Amino acid sequence: TKSLKETLAAQIPAKQAMWKKMKQDHGSKIIDTVTLDQCIGGARSVKCMVWETSLLDANEGIRFRGYTIPELQEKLPTFSGNAADEPLPEGLLWLLLTGEIPTYEQVAMVTKELADRSKLPAHVEPLIRSFPKEMHPMTQLSIAVLALQTDSRFQQAYAAGAPKSSYWEHTYEDSLNLIARLPEVAALIYRCKYHDGVLGKTDPKLDYSANFNRMLGHVSPSFDELMRLYITIHSDHEGGNASAHATHLVGSTLSDPYLALSGGLNALAGPLHGLANQEVLGWILDLQKTFKARGKPVNESTIREFAWETLNSGQVIPGYGHAVLRKTDPRYTCQRDFALKHLPNDELFQIVETIYQVMPGVLTEHGKTKNPYPNVDSHSGVLLQHYGFTEHEFYTVLFGVGRAFGVLSQLFWDRALGLPLERPKSVTPEWIVEFFKTH
Numbered sequence: 001t002k003s004l005k006e007t008l009a010a011q012i013p014a015k016q017a018m019w020k021k022m023k024q025d026h027g028s029k030i031i032d033t034v035t036l037d038q039c040i041g042g043a044r045s046v047k048c049m050v051w052e053t054s055l056l057d058a059n060e061g062i063r064f065r066g067y068t069i070p071e072l073q074e075k076l077p078t079f080s081g082n083a084a085d086e087p088l089p090e091g092l093l094w095l096l097l098t099g100e101i102p103t104y105e106q107v108a109m110v111t112k113e114l115a116d117r118s119k120l121p122a123h124v125e126p127l128i129r130s131f132p133k134e135m136h137p138m139t140q141l142s143i144a145v146l147a148l149q150t151d152s153r154f155q156q157a158y159a160a161g162a163p164k165s166s167y168w169e170h171t172y173e174d175s176l177n178l179i180a181r182l183p184e185v186a187a188l189i190y191r192c193k194y195h196d197g198v199l200g201k202t203d204p205k206l207d208y209s210a211n212f213n214r215m216l217g218h219v220s221p222s223f224d225e226l227m228r229l230y231i232t233i234h235s236d237h238e239g240g241n242a243s244a245h246a247t248h249l250v251g252s253t254l255s256d257p258y259l260a261l262s263g264g265l266n267a268l269a270g271p272l273h274g275l276a277n278q279e280v281l282g283w284i285l286d287l288q289k290t291f292k293a294r295g296k297p298v299n300e301s302t303i304r305e306f307a308w309e310t311l312n313s314g315q316v317i318p319g320y321g322h323a324v325l326r327k328t329d330p331r332y333t334c335q336r337d338f339a340l341k342h343l344p345n346d347e348l349f350q351i352v353e354t355i356y357q358v359m360p361g362v363l364t365e366h367g368k369t370k371n372p373y374p375n376v377d378s379h380s381g382v383l384l385q386h387y388g389f390t391e392h393e394f395y396t397v398l399f400g401v402g403r404a405f406g407v408l409s410q411l412f413w414d415r416a417l418g419l420p421l422e423r424p425k426s427v428t429p430e431w432i433v434e435f436f437k438t439h
């Protein structure tokens, strides 16, 4: 069986030729136009970037290399071999990189390859231990990823004059090393910030997700299943979202994958993006506390009341709305299915269910958001809480570990295809005024 790297090496020439022909045949044709609203409105839906690994449809949601989440759950290998279990993220990585559903043997090779690459450079652990306890875990993660960069094969090869045709290889090395090292980095941040600073023991018979859980200090097989699903569904959401786009943009300067991913993680750390998963849990806990103090139960009526208080104070409802999606996020739906299977009677899950009944109506009445339905961040926190993972300030770090799988897979193809520096055009308000004098 060919290794992942050999499989990719074999794919590159055909892929390069495909893009070359596409440019020759269609390079000067128009695929989109831009309105002034889009120019000042965050470039919503402007088609101006290619992304190999996934595509987002406003109504159907995400497809990874053409596969929906339920299809991934059906087709990707599982840890137990039981098809009803959750997919292994190692298999997803193979799919994101190669476009092909891997066999069990190929997935086992990736699990081993990641384990073999997982040792951190010596200075990283003391650095993480030196962080002030009050530093946000996402800030710690971004700094730690930058600290790993001393080991960048891409940076070393570039400095030594490596030819452009070899960039993919160094990007592959860095990306795999980085994905392999993220669990220990994240677990160190977690154990130092919230616990005794001691990592749990890994087991070579276990997979990436279960070993991540062991290092974090969790030993439940059901939580291992959740971590596998969690990493899989958080990996990629096409190219225009802020963390993916930031990684792609930074990488387009031939910054190495460490510098690029750190940039993406900084984007993920914003409350309108990945930090929303922390905010959602905070919102639910506030809701519980507020109505306990008011001597009322949490039900449809009090949730509606609390939602309006949030909206009337000028804040957003975290976990609802989306820049692209116009229906319930399938990443939400699969987490709901997980809860129905593993924790149907959990109190917080019941609250999330009730919020789901109420919130689309409230947001529709509020009349601002284009999408009144829940996104991925609306559900993830209550699942983690169920397994005793209560430190919600840490949740976006888990999103970041997952997101690395998608954005680094794309970064590999950015370099293999020789995609250029990203440099869109900006204009001044004066330019716009002048333009409309004649248009």
Ligand code: CMX
Pocket: 241, 271, 272, 273, 274, 275, 276, 311, 315, 316, 317, 318, 319, 320, 321, 322, 323, 324, 368, 369, 370, 371, 375, 376, 377
């Ligand atoms: N609660 C209240 N108002 C909301 C809202 C929400 N959940 N979602 C959107 N709106 C408001 C916007 O703030 C905007 O108001 P203004 O006109 O006053 O600026 C208006 O509705 C129109 O926004 P939109 O076009 O529907 O949404 P955007 O593409 O601009 O923004 C997003 C998308 C996700 C930032 C927004 O829906 C939001 O803030 N949601 C809450 C935060 C959240 O859950 N983020 C996580 C998204 C998933 C992820 O990346 O992890």
